[in-house]
Amino acid sequence: MKLRFLTVLCVVLFVPGCKRGNSGQPPTIRQPAPEVRFRDVAAEVGLTASRHNGAFGERWMPESIGGGGAFIDYNADGFLDVLVVNGDWWPGHPYKGTRPTLLLFRNEGGKRFTDVTKATGLAISLQGMGAAVGDYDGDGFDDLFISGVGECRLFHNVRGEKFKDVTSVSGLNDPGWSSSAAWLDYNRDGRLDLFVCHYLRWTPALNVRCGTTFPTYCRPQEYEPETCRLYKGSGDGRFQDVTKASGIQTEDSKALGVVVRDFNQDGFPDIMVANDMTPNRLFMGTRSGRFEEQGMQLGIGLTETGQVRGSMGMDAAQCWPDGGLGVAIGNFFGEGVDLYRAGTSGLFTELATQAGLRKPSQPYVTFGLLFLDADNDGDQDLYIANGNIYDNVKLMDPKQTHAQPGQLFANDGNGQFTDAGPAGDIGLPSVGRGACRGDFDNDGRVDLLLVPNSGPVRLLRNETLTPNHWLSIELLGVLRNTNGLGAQVQLEAGTLKLTAEAASGSSYLSESDQRLHFGLGGATRVDTIRVTWPDGLVSVIRDQPVDRVIPVNHPTVHYKTLGRT
Secondary structure, X not given: OOOOOOOOOEEEEOOOXXXXXXXXXXXXXXXXXXXXXXXXXXXXXXXXXXXXXXXXXXXXXXXXXXXXXXXXXXXXXXXXXXXEOOOOOEOOEOXXXXXXXXXXXXXXXXXXEEEOOOOOOOOOOOOXXXXXXXXXXXXXXXXXXXXXXXXXXXEEEEOOOEEEEOHHHHOOOOOOEEEEEEEEOOOOOOEXXXXXXXXXXXXXXXXXXXXXXXXXXOOHHHOOEOOOEEEEEOOOOOEEEOOOOOOOOOXXXXXXXXXXXXXXXXXXXXXXXXXXXXXXXXXXXXXXXXXXXXXXXXXXXXXXXXXXXXXXXXXXXXXXXXXXXXXEEOOOOOOOOEEEEEOOOOOXXXXXXXXXXXXXXXXXXXXXXXXXXXXXXXXXXXXXXXXXXXXXXXXXXOOOOOEEEOEEEEEOOOOOXXXXXXXXXXXXXXXXXXEEEEOOOOOOOOEEEEEEOOEEOEEEEEOOOOOOEEEEEEEEOEOEEOOOXXXXXXXXXXXXEEEEEOOOOOEOOOEOOOOEEEEEEOOOEEEEEEEEOOOOEEEEEEEEEOOEEEEEEOOOOOHHHHOOO
C-alpha cells in the first residue's frame, strides 16, 4: 500500500512547547565521494517506449522542442509508474505505422514495466508537449494534465484503474501552444490550482519557412508570444481562468519552464518562469491572491549585462550548507547553465561561473534540468539533458551536433560543481528534452527518466555503490491538496540540516517523483523532521531510522476519506 499510518510525536500550531530531539548520535561525518554510476535499463525492464515528434520534412516549429514525461504512482501501490507524452501526425501528413498516443507503463514491484496505455484509457493522440501530476479532486489518486500544441487534456484518475478525459467539463480548454505546467495552491484555500506556461502563437497556417540555402527550424523571434495562464480550482473538478485577474497575464513571455517555490517565505507560493529570448519572470504571490511580477527588480529577468537568454528547463533546491536556495536554468548553446542564489533580501545573485557550471555547459543546448542527490551524501547535484534544436546543425556549425551528451555535476557540499564525467550511461548522446527524477525501484538511490525529442525513452537506474544513508518522505495533505504541495520540510540528522519544499513541475515539460528524498551521508538516525503545512499547522517527528520511505500525514487527515489504506 502506498501509505500507512505514522504516529506524529508532536503536532501543534507553530509548535509552542515542543522540545528539540536528540538521538545521541555523533556529528555527521562526510563520507568519501563514491563513483557515481547510472545504467540504462529501459529495455531489460520492459519500458519499450519511444517518442515521435511528427516531423515530415517541412520543419514545423513545434516538432523540435517537444518531449516530456512523468513519474506517477497512478495506482497508489508505492511504486512509480512511467508516463511518456508523445507527439502526433500533423494534419495531412500521416506516416507508416501505428498512430502515436500517450504511453503509460505500470511498475511491477520495481522489477518490470507493463504497457497499460489502452487498459487505462490513455491511448489518446495529440501533439503533446508535457505533463503535470496532481490530485485535484482529493480522492487520493493522482490526476494528469497534458499540455500540447493547439490543445491540452485533463485526465481524472478513477481509483487507480483508468483515466477519464474531463477536459471540457473542467473548463480547462486551454487553447494555443502550452508547454510546462505545475499544480499549486496559490491562494491557500486547500484546493489545487494550475499554472500553464505558453510559448508561441503558432498554427500550421502561421508557420514561417526559415533558412535561405537550406531549410531550418525558425528562431522564437519569428513568432508572437502567448501569455501564460493560471486556472483557479473550485474543488468540484472545475477551473476558472484567472490569468488577468491574478496579475499573471503578460504580453512578452515565451515560456518553456516553470518552478513554484515560496522564495520570500511569506506563506504564499511564487512562480518563476523561464522564457526563450524574452526576460525571465518571477511572479511573487501575495495574501490578496494577486501576483506581482518582479523578475527584473529581483535580478532574474536578464543577464548581468542586460541580455535575454534562450532559457528552457529549470529547477530549485538547497545548494549550499547554510540552507541557501539555488535556481538552475538551462539555456541555448554558447550561453551555459545559469545558477541563481536566492538572497535573504529577496534579490537573486547569478553564480554559475563561480560555481563551475558555466563553461562546461556552454557547448550544449540544455532542456531538461534537475537537482538530485546522486550519491546520498546530503548535497544536491545537478543533471542536465542536452540536445540541439536543429537536426541539420552541422550545416550551420560543424562543431555542433543534434544529439548531445547528458551531464551530471557533483556538488562538493559548498555549492561548487564539478562535471562527474560519463557516470555510466549519463553521457550517452541524445536529443534530450524531458527529464524526471524518482526512485522507481525503491532502493534509496534516485533514478532518472529521460524523454528525447524523438526516439527511445531511457530509464537510468542509479547503481552508485555508496555507504551513505537516505530517507524519503511522502506527504499526505488535506482537502484537494493531498500531496501537500507547498509544504516546507526541515530535516536534522546529526550536524546535517536539510530543507525541501513539496512542489509540482520544474525540469522541462516533466513531473518528477513528488516524494521528498534526502541523502543523509553517514548519519544513522534522523533526529527531527519538521513539516510546516500550507495552512500553518506543523508536524514534528523525532528519532527515525534511516534507509526507508516514511509517510507523514497532516494532523487532520482521515485515511478512509481519501481512499487510502
